[in-house]
Amino acid sequence: MSQLLLVTSLLSTDMARGLGELGLSETRAHVLWELGAREPPTQKRLADVLKVTPRNVTALIDALEETGFVRRDPHPTDRRAVVVVLSDKGRQTVATLRSQMASMAEQLFGAAPEADLQAFGRTLDALAVRLAELSGQDALP
Amino acid sequence: MSQLLLVTSLLSTDMARGLGELGLSETRAHVLWELGAREPPTQKRLADVLKVTPRNVTALIDALEETGFVRRDPHPTDRRAVVVVLSDKGRQTVATLRSQMASMAEQLFGAAPEADLQAFGRTLDALAVRLAELSGQDALP
DNA sequence: TATTGTTATACTCTATAACTATA
DNA sequence: TATAGTTATAGAGTATAACAATA
Numbered sequence: 332m333s334q335l336l337l338v339t340s341l342l343s344t345d346m347a348r349g350l351g352e353l354g355l356s357e358t359r360a361h362v363l364w365e366l367g368a369r370e371p372p373t374q375k376r377l378a379d380v381l382k383v384t385p386r387n388v389t390a391l392i393d394a395l396e397e398t399g400f401v402r403r404d405p406h407p408t409d410r411r412a413v414v415v416v417l418s419d420k421g422r423q424t425v426a427t428l429r430s431q432m433a434s435m436a437e438q439l440f441g442a443a444p445e446a447d448l449q450a451f452g453r454t455l456d457a458l459a460v461r462l463a464e465l466s467g468q469d470a471l472p
Numbered sequence: 473m474s475q476l477l478l479v480t481s482l483l484s485t486d487m488a489r490g491l492g493e494l495g496l497s498e499t500r501a502h503v504l505w506e507l508g509a510r511e512p513p514t515q516k517r518l519a520d521v522l523k524v525t526p527r528n529v530t531a532l533i534d535a536l537e538e539t540g541f542v543r544r545d546p547h548p549t550d551r552r553a554v555v556v557v558l559s560d561k562g563r564q565t566v567a568t569l570r571s572q573m574a575s576m577a578e579q580l581f582g583a584a585p586e587a588d589l590q591a592f593g594r595t596l597d598a599l600a601v602r603l604a605e606l607s608g609q610d611a612l613p
Numbered sequence: 614t615a616t617t618g619t620t621a622t623a624c625t626c627t628a629t630a631a632c633t634a635t636a
Numbered sequence: 637t638a639t640a641g642t643t644a645t646a647g648a649g650t651a652t653a654a655c656a657a658t659a
Contacts, residue, residue, distance in 0.1 A: 332577040334596045338479045342605040358649065375617060382485075386619060388649060411617040411658045436473040439602050443595055450591030453655085454584055455475045461580050462482040499626065516640055523653045526641060528627060533628085552635045617658070625650080636639070 341372055353424055354398060360428060363417070364402060366427035371414040373406060386448055400424060490572055494565055495539060501569060503532055504541060504558070508566035512555040514547060541565060 343357065350360045365380050366372070372380070374388045381388070392415055395401045400421040406412035417425065440448060484498065493503045506521050507513070513521070533556055536542045541562040547553035555613045558566065581589060 332573065334593065334600065335483075338596050338599045338603065339483075341600060341607070342476075342480075345559070345603055345606055356648070373617075383649085384651060386620090386652085389619060390649075406617095409617080409659075411540070413618075432473065439599055440473070440595075443598055447591040447595050448583070450588040451595040452475065454581075454588050454592040455479050457584060458479045458580055459475065459482060462479065462486055465486055465579070497625070514640075523625085525628060527629085527643090530642060531626075547640095550636075551639080552633095554641075614659100617657085618655105619657100620655080621653085623651085625648100627648080628646080630644085632641105632643075634640085634642100636637100 341387065346434065346435070348436075355400075355424070355429065359395055359400075362395060363421060363425050364428060366417050366421070367429075371404070371416045373409075373412045373414055375412065377415060395421075419438060474521065487576070491574075494568065495563070496541075500536055500541075503536060504566050506561060507542065507556060507558050507562070507568060508570070512545070512557045514550075514553045514555055516553065518556060536562075 346360075347357055350357060352362070352366065355363070362377070362381065365377065369380075374385060374392060377392075378385045378388045378423050381391075383391075392401060396403060399418055402416045402418050403413045404416050443451070473498070487501075488498055491498060496504070503518070503522065504597045506518065510521075516526060517535060518533075519526045522529070522532075523530075533542060533544065537544060540559055543557045544554045545557050545561050546554050584592075
């Protein structure tokens with residue numbers, strides 16, 4: 332358990348260093364990553380995906396817009412909503428993030444025995460299930 | 473890799489919920505955890521252990537002192553330094569954190585096959601080594 | 614009435630730089 | 637001179653609450 336938390340912390344530190352060179356924090360990189368993974372969403376949808384408040388999305392998109400990674404476009408049918416779209420720079424950055432992620436995964440896991448990797452994956456899957464159960468329980472009124 | 477990041481995120485969310493009930497953020501819980509693990513350290517030492525700036529330690533200890541978890545005592549020989557000491561409430565809280573951590577570990581890993589757990593541990597150890605190597609490389613001038 | 618996004622406000626964590634008191 | 641901790645200042649991320657425009 333403590334080893335998992337340690338690796339988590341080291342991983343976060345290491346990823347943050349690479350992101351800094353792209354002009355991104357971990358949070359902003361996460362936003363771009365999610366934008367790259369779905370059709371241009373509304374801010375409301377982004378708030379749900381990122382599990383933060385709509386107010387927070389306003390601030391994050393403000394920052395990403397000022398630094399040229401995204402654009403706000405009017406929603407085609409709902410005049411209350413805006414859709415968040417990756418700029419050219421944003422799309423290139425997402426591509427870079429993906430290749431960096433793949434390269435890091437190769438560096439980290441490339442040398443591990445296949446059987447260990449499978450057991451690792453199984454254990455992570457089981458952890459995710461347990462954690463989802465815990466959240467579900469505690470979320471009850 | 474993405475599964476690891478997902479589990480990391482779920483774990484952090486789940487732990488934060490428990491900590492909130494103790495009146496602690498993750499950062500402050502981390503400070504208490506480290507205080508529980510070593511002789512009363514100076515703020516300088518805490519800054520090194522937590523890998524944050526001394527200025528930041530001032531703020532964190534201010535907050536933990538105001539909420540009654542820790543106390544600042546004068547250093548016995550160096551009049552520049554202060555040592556940070558757990559209060560009664562702080563010591564009880566560390567004990568609670570430890571038992572919560574143990575209980576969560578049991579809930580998360582208790583049902584996993586022994587062989588998988590060993591492979592999981594091996595892979596985490598290897599990850600930690602790789603990540604340390606990566607940091608070392610990039611830290612060179 | 615309900616929803617989308619904003620403004621207003623506040624708290625936490627983080628960093629750099631300048632300063633004080635002491636080694 | 638160097639070190640321990642502080643004050644000053646700034647920026648990022650988060651939240652709640654009140655509000656405007658629109659559905």
